[in-house]
Amino acid sequence: METQLDPMKDDLPLMANTNYILVKHYILDLDVDFQSEVIEGNIVLFLEAVSQYRKTSSTDKECCQLQLEETCKERASVPCHIPVTSVSACSSNPEYNDFALSGKGEEDTFEKIGNRSNKEQTSGISSSKDCCDTEDHGNEDFLLVLDCCDLSVLRVEEVDVATVSGIEKFTKSAKLTGVSKDLENLRNQIIHELVSLPADRWKEQHYYFTLCSQAPGCGQLLFTTGTWSLEIWKSGIQTPTDFPHAVRIWYKTKPEGRSITWTSDQSGRPCVYTMGSPINNRALFPCQEPPVALSTWQASVRAAEDFVVLMSGENSAEQVQLQEGISSWYYYVTMPMPASTFTIAVGCWLEVKQQSFTTAVQANAEFSLPSSQVDFRWCGEICGHVEYPCRFKNPAARLQAVIPYRVFAPWCLMERCKECLLQLIPQCLSAAYTTLGTHPFSRLDVLIVPSNFSSLGMASPHIIFLSQSVLPGGNHLCGTRLCHEIAHAWFGLAIGARDWTEEWLSEGFATFLEDIFWARAQKLSQDEVKGQQELKALLRWRRLRDEVQNSEEELQVLRPKKESTGEVSESGASVVKHGLRAEKIFMQVHYLKGYFLLRSLARIIGEASYLASLRKFIHKFHGQLVLSQ
Ligand SMILES: [Zn+2]
Known part of the structure; x- marks a missing residue:
């Protein structure tokens, strides 16, 4: 009954009504089944009403009351539609028997919902549904709108x-x-x-x-799924404040869902991993996608015991055997981040390890700096973000030039990873630390992803995906790409873009910083550094010139939404302009324009003072979202 996606559609809708209610924490409890290519289980959302809605002022109440009265009058002459998508989900609870609809009525209801979803998709902006709004819904109940697509939602319940x-x-x-x-x-x-x-x-x-x-659950909640959203409500609950703050959703993914890709690794073993943009995680779990919805999470994922589960998580999880043939992996994060940054990969990968314990110790000793060199200058500064156990305030974390890391690869690429990648990671991490200071994340997994991966690398909290194509190019290709993805820990993750159309904010910085990190990692002389960076600038200039000449001008703009950048509708919904344009993923114009902008700034004020100002910027804005204005 779901509306088909329109492949011609350019813009990605962000439907969640984050101006009314926010997910503060997710708990995922999932089983990965490679036979059916389905991930199934439940997710519990811990919610908080947005403060302006926590207490309704008397004037608001009056306004609500007035509107309600008017609507009630209108409704007297209009037949009431109660949207129910899953009659079976409701029929198990006698409380909802009132909503059982006749066959004819059901069809009408489905149509009505479908139409509404279409309308929303067209505009991309969810019509505002606050406590007063009754126009579309047929009653005055508050709707929790989550970003969601390609998921089979089985049941939604309030948690006691x-x-x-x-x-x-x-x-x-x-x-x-x-x-x-x-x-x-x-x-x-x-x-x-x-x-x-x-x-x-x-x-x-x-x-x-x-x-x-x-x-245990304490009553099922009503829900409906649209093309891009899951809407949940509780009969008679009209405000986000009164809406249940702990909600459990039972669901399963669909094999064709576009958040994850089911494939085989280079050794022919099955695996699955998250794809990132454009649709991020909404086909993996129902969530609030707008970046303003910063949340933490815990996740338990079960798979057959020969699989490893890698995930965005502060802990280097190890497998725990549950029963014959099944293992469980548990990860968590304490730093609130956009749900889009959650990343998971499950496959039969092996950990690439150092030859012996002594080399590991030597490598780490080489990179621990004498404390006199360590960046203590910002000790007294107060972080600007919401409270979490921040590494910038942790003296031990501030001393860590190289964070703990692991490398995972398919069996057939183990040797190649051991030869080049494994040695490069501590060098690049250390170079990043000497350039920018404290690592925002406590550890790093690097995974060589399957060959269907569409780019050279992808950075997520605690995990970097690297394409196999960086491995044969010698140290240079592998090292620069690694440096680029490591730079995203600061620019893109610790400091995120509040508006996803402004990708230059993360890509421009990462491209600029990869040169600096890589030069330091190689311990090059000043002259060598200069030569290498000039050559790269020239190559990038050519690439940029070609792309500017051969792509639509509209797609080249660094701030596509201009002065309205970062703006959302009253409910918090918005669209990511050109978010679904297929050609965009192959374009580097945002990386390159951003790079040249930063490079010219660095040349004007000098690299040393430019990097000092970047460190200042990091200390002020880490853990927060920024706009380029
Ligand atoms: Zn902090």
């Missing part, structure tokens, strides 16, 4: 977090009187206290998030 043992300590002043309204408030208050815990209590927080995610 009040049943978790030990959770009483988060209830503070709330008194439980047994009235159902009070119980709902209590559950939401628990989540509010839990998501607001200070950074130094993150372990306790994750412990209770996990317990809450396993708590």
Whole structure:
């Protein structure tokens, strides 16, 4: 019944109504099945109403009241449509028997929903649905809108977090009187206290998030899926404040879903991994895609025991055997990041290890700097981001020139990785550290991805995908690409773009910095550095000239949305201009224009003071989103 995607459509819609409610934490609990090419399980969302909606002022209430009265009058003459996509999901709960519809009515309802979704896709902007809005929905219930496509949503339920043992300590002043309204408030208050815990209590927080995610359900929620979204509501709940703050969604991916690709590695073994842009993770789990929705996550993923599961996570997870033939992998992050940065790869890869323990120790000793050289200047500065256990404030993390790293590759590429990639990683990490200071992330996995991977590399928190095509080119190709992806830890990840059309913010910086990192990693002389960088600039200039001559001018603009960059609709929805244009992924114009802009700045004020100002910029804006204005 879902609307077909329009392949001619240029712009990527971001549907989530993040101006009303935000996901603060996700818990994923998934099984990966290579036979059916399906990932199945559940995700629990821990939500927080956006502060302006947390308390409705009296004037707002009046406004709501007025509109509601008007709508009620209108509705008297209009038959009420109650959208139900999955009758079976609802019929299991007697509470929703009222919504059982006759065959004819059901068709009408489906059509109505389909039309609405089409309309939204066309404009790309979700019509605003706040507590007052009743126009499209047929009633005044608040809608949680998530970005979602190509997923089979099986069931959505409210989670009864009040049943978790030990959770009483988060209830503070709330008194439980047994009235159902009070119980709902209590559950939401628990989540509010839990998501607001200070950074130094993150372990306790994750412990209770996990317990809450396993708590029983306490009533199914109504939902409907559109082409680009999943809408969830609870009958009679009109505001984000009253909407359940812990929601569990049971779902499975579809083999054709475009967030992940099922393929074989270079040794012929099956594997699956996330593709990143353009549609990011919305076909892997329902989420809030707009970058303003910064969240943390925990994920448990199970697969057959000969597979490794790699993921964006602060811990270097090891497999835990569950039962005969099945292993589980657990990862978490404590730094809030856009859901689009979540990355997973599951395959029969092997870890490429150093020859012996002693070489590993030597390599690390070589890169630990005497403390006098370490960048202590910013010690007193306060971070500008929301609270999390930030490495910039952690003295031990600030001393770490080389973060722990692992390399994974298919069996047939192990030797090649051992020869070049493995030695290059500590050199490049150390060069990045001496250039920019503290590594924003605690560790790094590097994976040689299957040959169907469409670019040379992709950076995500804690994990870098590298194409096999960087391996045979000798150290230079592999090293520069590695440096480029490492630079994204600062520019693109720790400091993200608030508007995805401004990709030059991350790509321009990464392209500019890859030269500097790589020169330092090779320990070149000043003259050699200059020669190498001039040559690269020339090559890039030619590439840029060709591309500017041979591509549409509209696609070359660094800020496609001009003065309206970063703007979203009232609900928080927006579109990524040209986000779905196929030719865009092959274009480097944003990398190159950004690079030349930064290069010319560096030449004007001198590289040393330019890099000093970059470090200042990092200390001010890490953990936050920026716009180029
Ligand atoms: Zn910080």
